[in-house]
Every structure is written in structure tokens, then in C-alpha cells.
Amino acid sequence: MRICKVVGHVWATKKEDSLVGLKLMVVNEMDASGRFKEDLFVAADVVGAGVGEQVLVVGGSTARIAAGGNELPVDCAIVGIIDTIEVEREKERKAQ
Amino acid sequence: MRICKVVGHVWATKKEDSLVGLKLMVVNEMDASGRFKEDLFVAADVVGAGVGEQVLVVGGSTARIAAGGNELPVDCAIVGIIDTIEVEREKERKAQ
Amino acid sequence: MRICKVVGHVWATKKEDSLVGLKLMVVNEMDASGRFKEDLFVAADVVGAGVGEQVLVVGGSTARIAAGGNELPVDCAIVGIIDTIEVEREKERKAQ
Amino acid sequence: MRICKVVGHVWATKKEDSLVGLKLMVVNEMDASGRFKEDLFVAADVVGAGVGEQVLVVGGSTARIAAGGNELPVDCAIVGIIDTIEVEREKERKAQ
């Protein structure tokens, strides 16, 4: 899963029938330094996330399962709202 | 899903039989700053998108489902035409 | 699908049995400016593409389907030979 | 599989029901020079990894299988704790 922040909404009137009723949020991935990456994704939300919250996002076929059905045309989904992240990280380190 | 703009068409006479009849559009992904990324994709369109429109694009196995069948040789598909995007975004922010 | 150019061949005598008989081509993806990207891929060709031709390439599980069977150890396949690409593209544009 | 180091934990009270009980760790991929990459991932851990350990991480649909079930909303999982890595590598080399 990727660590993202919910940054907005997207509306699409004309879309695949099976997308109707799904809540679509715009999410922005954060890197190891807590900075936003340049990529934006649109994710189906099934946990009731709101703008400004940090969330766990899954991609690929897993997103269909998370969004509620293998036949959904969804490849990105929010599966959890993050309460706390604890990260220890040395900036540079020799392998093995 | 990725946020793309439809930028063109592609024609291929010689192709897999199951691609015949699918409308193939060239899409260009946009980053968080609204700039075009350097990657171009060719996506199957099932929602009637036109050049210049902002669209939602799915990839991977999800694209086959979106395009109408698990046996289609498609890994990119347009699933919605975007009416509005609302994004709130601070440029840089410490991860907690 | 990605827009690639066929740039060569690859030969592998020692390989998975199910790869025997598949024609493997080296493809090079092109970006939105028509430049070659640094990534090379080896793709199974089922449409009779030749070196120098622009082709449509699929990846992931879709490549297995394109190559002729879900049990093939293939994750990249050529599914069409491009006749024409028409692209309209403004270099930079504010997201709305 | 990717070579990562476990760098932390993440807690999410509000999440998909099927994620309950899964141990989620934050992992940081390492590149060929042993440096941390900027990407962070959250991975389900089924081998009992601890912070500071080097681990093997799988992604995509493989992560669901590794985490214990095809219906889990997981796209990243730790499948092994690395004892030793032996790498021979010339920095630059002409392709033949």
C-alpha cells in the first residue's frame, strides 16, 4: 500500500455504468521525506475518508477487490485512514 | 485511476483480431501541477471521449474488464470523462 | 498500450519450455516528444512486426492473453503495428 | 521481489474489515548502491519481521496470495527476512 493524502474530489457524469455510486477521491502520494510526489491518482473510497486525511491506497487488481467487486473498472482504492506512522530512517546506508 | 487528457488517435490495420472495432485514443497523463507528463498511452475508449477532454484512465487487468472482456488484449482504458476536479494541495509538508 | 519501436531481436536457447516457438523482439518505448526512453523491453510478437516498425505493446497479465495463453511466461507483447498516430499537444497547461 | 528495509509501523483504526489483524509495516526500498529510495510502502508482514531488518517484499496480486488470501485488500507483503546478500556489480558496462 502507498501512503497518500486525500487532496480533492473528481466528478465525471459520463462514465462506465459500474462506476456510478462509487465515491472518487483525488489522492497524492507522499515520499519518504513527507513531501508530495508529482503523481496524482483518483481512488475509489470505501472507508469514508475526507480531504486532508492520510490514507492507505492499494492499486491494480487489489483495488477492484477492495472497492467491492472483481468486475469494477477501478485500479486504485483507499482501504484505510492512517492514525499514526512511526518511521525510523537513516538517510544513507551501505547495503548489507 | 490516472487523470489524463485525450490528445489524439492511433490507427493500426495489422493487429490482434480481438482489437478490431475498439476505438483507440492517445492519452497523456497530467501531474499534480497540471503539467503533461512525458509518458503517452494508448487507451481503449468505451465512454465516447473526444480529443481535448480530461478523462479517467485505468490500467492493467482492470482495463480488460473496463473494455468489455477479460480476453481483450488491452491494458489501458478510458472509463470516465471528467467534469470537474477540485484539488487542495500544499506544496511541501512534513510527514508526521 | 505503450507506443514502442521494434529495435531488435533477442535469442535465448535456454529458456522456459513454453517460450519455445515464440518470436521475441526488443522494443523501445517512445515518449510524448517522440524520443526513445531509456527502458528496453523484450516482447512476444504475434502480429508479424519487423525491426523499425512502430507498434502497440501491452504489459502484465494482458500480455499472456495477447500471446496466446494464460499459462505463458510472458509479460510484454506486441498487439498491433501502428499505421498513423495523430497527436495534438500543448506543452504546458494549468490544471483547472 | 524487492529488497527493502523495515523502517516503521503504521496504525489505521478505520479500515477495510479484512485488514483487521494484519500487521502493517512501513518498508523502504534500497537501490543497487545500498541507498534508500524515496518511495515508502506499507506491507503486510506474515514472517515476523522487525524494524531494522532487510526483507524481501512482493507487490501486486502476489501480495494477496502471500498475505493469506486472494480476497485481502493488500498489494504489498513481506515474504522473507534476508540473512545475506552477495552482489557482484560493475558500475557501467557496454551492452553487447
Add this chain to the structure above:
Amino acid sequence: MRICKVVGHVWATKKEDSLVGLKLMVVNEMDASGRFKEDLFVAADVVGAGVGEQVLVVGGSTARIAAGGNELPVDCAIVGIIDTIEVEREKERKAQ
């Protein structure tokens, strides 16, 4: 498939049971100029590759199939040992 060179081995005593008996090799992808990329992968080897050899590597769900079973927690596998690569490539070229 990606063009990689086998650069080493990895040992993991504590791992998913289904990984036991699989030979895991460290591979390093090469770009179009024959240079090593910064990404390292750990791949299951089923063709008897050795350190220093150029190999074809598959990813994703295809790697499970290549490694011998859809239930294996493997997302990267060596499927062929490269004898020869022939590549014609102009450095820069306008897209038509």
C-alpha cells in the same frame, strides 16, 4: 520481459513456506545504453542461470506462473538465458 544481468544471490532463512527450495537470484536491469539501472530485483530462477549471465526476467502475476505455480509468493522470475541481443537504435527521432 526485461533484460537483466544476474549479479548475486540472496539468502533468507525465515520466509514463507512456499518459497523453500526456490533459488533466488539478485538481478540488475540494463537500460537501452547497456548501463545498469539503479533498481535491484530478487528473482526466482527456474532455468539454471548463473552470476554474470544476461537473462530475461518477467514480473507480476506472470512470475508466479513462470516459477511453477499460481500460489507461489513470487513476483519476479528468470525465464531465459540470453545468447545474443541485436539492437538497432537511433538516439533521437521525431515521432511521426
